[in-house]
Amino acid sequence: MVRIATRLLDRRHHNVYVVYLRNPNGDGKAGYYIGMTGLTPERRFENHKAGIKAADVVKKFGERLVPKLYEHLNPMTYGAAQVMEVELAEDLRKRGFVVFGGH
Numbered sequence: 259m260v261r262i263a264t265r266l267l268d269r270r271h272h273n274v275y276v277v278y279l280r281n282p283n284g285d286g287k288a289g290y291y292i293g294m295t296g297l298t299p300e301r302r303f304e305n306h307k308a309g310i311k312a313a314d315v316v317k318k319f320g321e322r323l324v325p326k327l328y329e330h331l332n333p334m335t336y337g338a339a340q341v342m343e344v345e346l347a348e349d350l351r352k353r354g355f356v357v358f359g360g361h
Contacts, residue, residue, distance in 0.1 A: 272339035273332040274346060275299035277306070279319040282356065289356035290324070291316050292347040294339040299323055299332070315358045 272294060279289040291313060295302040303323050306316040327350075331342055347360020 269335050270333045272296050272334055272336050273299050273302075274328050274334075274339055274342045275302060276324040276327040276346065276350075277303060277316050277320045278322050278324050279315060279356075279358065280321050282315050282319040282358065287356060289315075289319075289358060290327075290350055291320065291358045292343055292350070292360035294343040296336075299325070299328070313359060 273296075274292065274294050277291040277293070279291055281287065282289045293302065293313070293316075297305070300323065303316075303320065306312045306320055309317055328346065334342065343360055347357045350357045350360075
């Protein structure tokens with residue numbers, strides 16, 4: 259009960275995450291999927307792979323999480339996660355990567 263109360267008071271329980279995608283466009287190049295969640299990144303990735311509220315590209319081509327790209331940012335508020343999701347996607351696109359998600 260204390261954990262729930264603490265979490266509700268804190269409001270920094272959202273996370274951004276990055277998934278490595280193997281050959282999502284069929285051109286031999288890897289890509290990334292950027293998302294945000296109120297769950298842990300690990301649990302959200304498991305849900306994608308299980309087809310629970312899944313992005314098709316992650317379900318089909320998602321290989322693993324890439325914590326070095328997001329771990330230092332989490333946790334955060336919902337609003338901050340919305341902004342960070344877009345910024346992470348834009349940053350990876352600018353570096354020439356194929357990126358899905360990042361709405």
